[in-house]
Amino acid sequence: MNIVSSPEEKRFRAECRDWLAANIPSERRPLDATDAVAFDKAWQRCLFDAGWAGINWPIAYGGRGLSLIEQVIWLEEYARAGAPWIGANFVGINHGGPTLILNASDEQKAYHLPRILKGEAIWCQGFSEPDAGSDLAGIRTSARIDGDMLVINGSKIWTSFAHVADWQELILRTEAGSRRHAGLSWVICDMNTPGIEVHPIRKMSGQFEFAQIFYDDVRIPLANAVGGIGNGWKVAMSTLNFERGTGFIADQVKLGLEVEALVSKARASGAIRDECIADQLAQSRAEVAALRAMTYRNVSEVARNGQPGAEASVIRLFTAELGQRLDRLGVLLAGQDILDFRYGDDTLVSDYLRGFAGTIAGGSSQIQRDIIGERILNLPKSR
Amino acid sequence: MDLIPSSDQKALVDATIDWCRDNLPLEQARSRPIGLWSELDAMGWLAMTTQDVGFDHASEVLVFAELGKSLAPVSMLSTAVAARWTGDRRKTALFFVDGNKMRALDVDQSERALGLFESRAVIAALPGGIEATPGLDLSAPLAVIDPALPFEPIDNPQAALHLQLLGAAFAVGCAEAARDMAAEYALVREQFGRPIGWFQALKHLCADMAVRCAMARSQLFYAACALDAGDSGVAFHLAAAKRLADQAALENGRGNIQVHGAVGITDAATPHLCLKRAHMLGFLAPPAMDILLGEAA
Numbered sequence: 001m002n003i004v005s006s007p008e009e010k011r012f013r014a015e016c017r018d019w020l021a022a023n024i025p026s027e028r029r030p031l032d033a034t035d036a037v038a039f040d041k042a043w044q045r046c047l048f049d050a051g052w053a054g055i056n057w058p059i060a061y062g063g064r065g066l067s068l069i070e071q072v073i074w075l076e077e078y079a080r081a082g083a084p085w086i087g088a089n090f091v092g093i094n095h096g097g098p099t100l101i102l103n104a105s106d107e108q109k110a111y112h113l114p115r116i117l118k119g120e121a122i123w124c125q126g127f128s129e130p131d132a133g134s135d136l137a138g139i140r141t142s143a144r145i146d147g148d149m150l151v152i153n154g155s156k157i158w159t160s161f162a163h164v165a166d167w168q169e170l171i172l173r174t175e176a177g178s179r180r181h182a183g184l185s186w187v188i189c190d191m192n193t194p195g196i197e198v199h200p201i202r203k204m205s206g207q208f209e210f211a212q213i214f215y216d217d218v219r220i221p222l223a224n225a226v227g228g229i230g231n232g233w234k235v236a237m238s239t240l241n242f243e244r245g246t247g248f249i250a251d252q253v254k255l256g257l258e259v260e261a262l263v264s265k266a267r268a269s270g271a272i273r274d275e276c277i278a279d280q281l282a283q284s285r286a287e288v289a290a291l292r293a294m295t296y297r298n299v300s301e302v303a304r305n306g307q308p309g310a311e312a313s314v315i316r317l318f319t320a321e322l323g324q325r326l327d328r329l330g331v332l333l334a335g336q337d338i339l340d341f342r343y344g345d346d347t348l349v350s351d352y353l354r355g356f357a358g359t360i361a362g363g364s365s366q367i368q369r370d371i372i373g374e375r376i377l378n379l380p381k382s383r
Numbered sequence: 384m385d386l387i388p389s390s391d392q393k394a395l396v397d398a399t400i401d402w403c404r405d406n407l408p409l410e411q412a413r414s415r416p417i418g419l420w421s422e423l424d425a426m427g428w429l430a431m432t433t434q435d436v437g438f439d440h441a442s443e444v445l446v447f448a449e450l451g452k453s454l455a456p457v458s459m460l461s462t463a464v465a466a467r468w469t470g471d472r473r474k475t476a477l478f479f480v481d482g483n484k485m486r487a488l489d490v491d492q493s494e495r496a497l498g499l500f501e502s503r504a505v506i507a508a509l510p511g512g513i514e515a516t517p518g519l520d521l522s523a524p525l526a527v528i529d530p531a532l533p534f535e536p537i538d539n540p541q542a543a544l545h546l547q548l549l550g551a552a553f554a555v556g557c558a559e560a561a562r563d564m565a566a567e568y569a570l571v572r573e574q575f576g577r578p579i580g581w582f583q584a585l586k587h588l589c590a591d592m593a594v595r596c597a598m599a600r601s602q603l604f605y606a607a608c609a610l611d612a613g614d615s616g617v618a619f620h621l622a623a624a625k626r627l628a629d630q631a632a633l634e635n636g637r638g639n640i641q642v643h644g645a646v647g648i649t650d651a652a653t654p655h656l657c658l659k660r661a662h663m664l665g666f667l668a669p670p671a672m673d674i675l676l677g678e679a680a
Contacts, residue, residue, distance in 0.1 A: 001387065003614065278676060292605075293602045303385075370586060370590075
């Protein structure tokens with residue numbers, strides 16, 4: 001065990017750092033949703049042109065084909081440099097794209113992957129439904145096979161970027177009468193297909209960042225199924241292996257920067273003399289350090305054995321909960337100023353309010369604790 | 384950068400686990416057999432990092448976390464630190480300063496004790512005939528010495544960091560022992576017709592124990608490597624490791640008792656041994672707030 005970087009790693013880190021310092025846009029990501037998407041696309045294209053998009057994606061589809069360690073270094077430097085949030089490219093880059101890499105046909109990969117990497121195609125996710133949240137296997141939105149077409153009926157909800165997405169990764173019940181994980185299919189859905197209606201939902205932070213989607217006899221080609229009809233659950237689960245615990249590295253570095261900013265702020269205001277505040281800040285700093293150490297452990301595990309340890313699920317849970325504790329501490333330090341918050345503001349209050357999603361989206365903390373109890377401690381399955 | 388044990392280190396850990404299972408059962412922590420110390424000494428753990436043996440701190444914490452899981456004698460920590468920084472390998476008791484008093488732990492067969500004073504490692508000569516009796520942590524017979532004995536600093540600031548690191552390793556082991564005990568009990572104890580670990584209230588309590596262990600052990604590894612590498616952030620990383628390890632030991636100690644229910648509050652059961660050990664380790668090289676809040680690591 002050691003924490004010493006190799007000369008190659010140091011060189012790569014310097015390369016990342018230099019490029020980022022010279023190329024990060026000086027303007028902030030716009031608040032307006034349409035402007036924000038244009039900004040996200042332009043930045044993604046800039047990354048692609050310079051060879052920084054898809055560090056660990058296959059070279060054949062426009063990626064760099066580099067190792068996980070290099071991916072980690074890039075993500076760390078990216079966040080440290082204060083580079084823009086990935087924004088509307090989030091689902092394509094972090095979820096849809098990786099799923100396609102692992103499961104799609106050559107034809108599907110050749111069409112979609114370069115478009116995702118270049119920021120030309122925005123993706124959204126269609127997993128959750130009004131009656132299938134934590135219990136995702138309860139999916140009811142269905143697709144009937146009609147010749148070489150799928151005919152979709154039903155509704156998806158909590159879909160981020162739905163209003164701007166070109167494509168959707170959609171899990172459907174393609175076998176009538178099937179139950180739970182069986183009979184599901186993972187399909188690529190063109191969001192411009194007739195019969196799709198997007199109803200934006202406002203968050204308590206004021207933003208319209210997600211939506212409910214209705215499908216009324218929506219016809220998409222059967223050829224858009226990925227990994228074969230009926231294998232949807234397996235395809236969806238495979239994505240987790242691609243990310244291998246690195247999906248939160250940028251978030252973790254950001255948490256580190258947030259803690260430092262809070263410490264500086266508390267020093268400047270004198271709030272740090274409050275023992276309770278000082279203790280929370282000290283705790284947060286220790287936790288950020290431990291989270292980073294744990295991520296390194298996970299990355300080392302993947303480098304050695306090709307797959308993450310069972311503790312990767314701990315990283316996810318802890319990142320989300322620590323993020324919320326920091327947001328809350330920020331609000332505490334801000335005092336009465338938080339009361340001035342108005343819809344449309346982009347402040348620590350909106351971050352605080354949006355941050356509640358961290359322990360809900362993509363598997364609630366309760367589900368994560370079930371997984372930890374069952375997979376790490378071998379306790380009996382409750383579900 | 385590599386934060387998982389090498390195959391050699393894994394072999395060392397496995398050998399330690401095997402030895403502890405056969406020779407250092409946790410249940411015996413309330414009263415260890417006479418002669419144990421010479422066996423521990425013979426295993427070479429007390430002088431692993433001395434110059435002629437030459438293991439790194441990363442290997443050392445792997446071993447000490449396993450020993451800590453068995454609630455091994457706490458004087459192993461003070462003896463290992465004394466051996467590394469004074470070259471003297473004799474058994475060295477551990478002491479905590481408390482105002483004008485000192486508390487010496489595990490003084491049997493020790494002519495000296497090691498502790499911290501103003502964040503420096505110090506050594507005190509122990510006079511003969513000190514009376515030690517069982518204290519809160521039954522594994523470490525206690526002598527309250529009032530007024531405190533005189534002590535001399537060890538002439539190397541690394542010694543204090545070393546003690547904090549090994550203390551964190553013992554605390555991580557203690558936290559993991561409580562976690563494993565709780566999970567095991569949650570699987571065999573049945574209520575309402577099922578193992579209690581089926582119920583989310585209990586499962587999540589156990590999951591939180593696993594989370595604390597994973598975080599504390601990760602930071603322990605990082606801190607050990609930082610000490611080996613002479614990293615500039617070593618003081619912070621050690622303080623963070625000790626803080627998280629102490630918390631994990633204490634919170635898991637408490638959680639384990641809750642999982643055990645009424646059995647957990649009996650003397651005959653073992654959960655209280657972990658809790659009491661956790662309280663004791665909390666006084667060993669506690670992390671300083673100014674280091675945790677000091678310059679960014």
